[in-house]
Amino acid sequence: MTTATSTTSSLAKAAGRTAAKRRTGGWEPFTVVSVIGVALFMLICLIPFWVILSGSFTDEQTLAGKGYSLIPQPFSTAAYKLIFTGPTLVSAYVASIFITVVGTVLALSITSGLSWVIARRLPYVSRPLAIFAYIPMLFAGGLVPLYLLVTQYLKLQNSYFAVILPLLVAPFLVFIQVSAFRQLPEEILDSARVDGAGEMQIFFRIGLPLSKPILAVVGLFYAVHYWNEWFTALLFMSDIHKYPLPLLLQNLISNVTFSQMLPTAAEQSTPVYQLRLALTVVTIGPILLAYPFAQRYFVKGITLGATKG
Template sequence: MRRLSFSGYIAQLLMQLFLLFFAIACIYPFILAFMASISSEKSILDNGYQLIPSEFSMLAYQAVFKSKYLYTSFGVSILVTVVGTLLSLIICGMAGYAMSIKRVKYRNAVSMFFYIPMVFGAGLLPWYLVITQILHLQNTIWALILPGLVSPFNVFLMRNYFATVPSELIESAEMDGAGVMRTFFGIIIPLSKPIIATITLFIGLAYWNDWASALWFIDNPNLYPLQYMLYRIQAIINLVRQTGAMGDMKVPPETFQIATMFITIGPIILLYPFIQRYFVKGIMIGAVKG
């Protein structure tokens, strides 16, 4: 191995120090916010946010988990995220694979069909009428899944990545008698782990953070996803606080907001380390190649 010169060691050391400080700068806000979430309301009002609070309190988390619908909302969000992500991956993947095969007729026309909604939108009212009056999905779990099932951006990312798979592999599989579905699930999918992981993160985040669909289409509290449930709790607390009718309600508004943030991002933080090694490769190849 080639030995580094003194200037090379200095440059490497400076780069490592820069990355260390950059990592600290990224992590510091999360640590500060978490410490604020377990601080007492009086501590924050008197001293602001501190890495070591003058007074600890779990009242904010107790207020969040006190809601009887919270655990149901957790289940709804998990169900919607898992089912929606799987279905969206299958549909977007099949559409992207079909458009990546050069011998498929009218693939450019199909690509334009997906491209137009990325540029032009019909508006909120027609979309709402289609979901409620034509598909009759209001107050059903599918109202939280179907509206975000197909994303043209994800379709194009997958199409561009699938186009990098050597066509000889597909031709060889077809010569051995493999059909389109066998080729797609047996060859293309195993070779496309980076883009699958990347799109999984995109779709999963979109479903997990979606609260607007519940606002428009759901009236049944048993179908509220986690994000919308916490939104409603926060809105009630803010309304009571503004009207000055807190009374005996022991809910700290400042720390409550931060506690809800950590509850909502917790599952995503646990998921990301498992797919982050594929993320950069998948997004770069999927965006550039094709």
């Protein structure tokens, strides 16, 4: 906070001329620049998105010719048919939703607990914990030990928890959260202590509610990772009826890619280009729908002033 206060006071000297209500006023140059900048970046993101969406509905022949298409012409839903006629699609959605919801809730709770303890800078506790949480980010035992652990000691084959547990705490997100927790004004916590609140109460009643934006962000990132996760599922799920969505799609795409190299008996051709694009759309769809809910917290935000009062 010290930096902010000193800057504001120096600002006072520098630009103390007009004290108008800028915030509600018209468009300042910087706002205009920002709008243009964001709009440009949006465009760079939107065009490929449109190309993917439109391409996923374009006939394979056209797509193979040009590689892309801006208008789905001739219109074709062949790729979606291929995806949605898969026998296990419904169970895949169920699996993915279970893994994402349960995984995110668990991960967010556990990460928040750890982050809070690290952020409080408790003597003899916080720093060793931070190092303890950081080391796994650099050192990993590798695939074989993890595989043995999950299959032979925890016996979690074909359980959704085999996907959830190995990814439960991401050190990266722990540190994002620690840094956010540390930015909570110490005075608020102190005044709570003066009022006789216990450390646990402070965490649950003040720390967490004040950190909604970062909880939303970390929760969103966990959700995204669980939603996209196929590799642990590949390792530990052998029952096709329990495959989560990304693994199902992953298999579909790799199968298409390899079936061209290796003989299959069927007389069929798969819309390769189209399928790749359609798979992107199918994976992104649900996340884009869920996104606005998380977004609420960091778009609107919460002003500390309001909570203080």
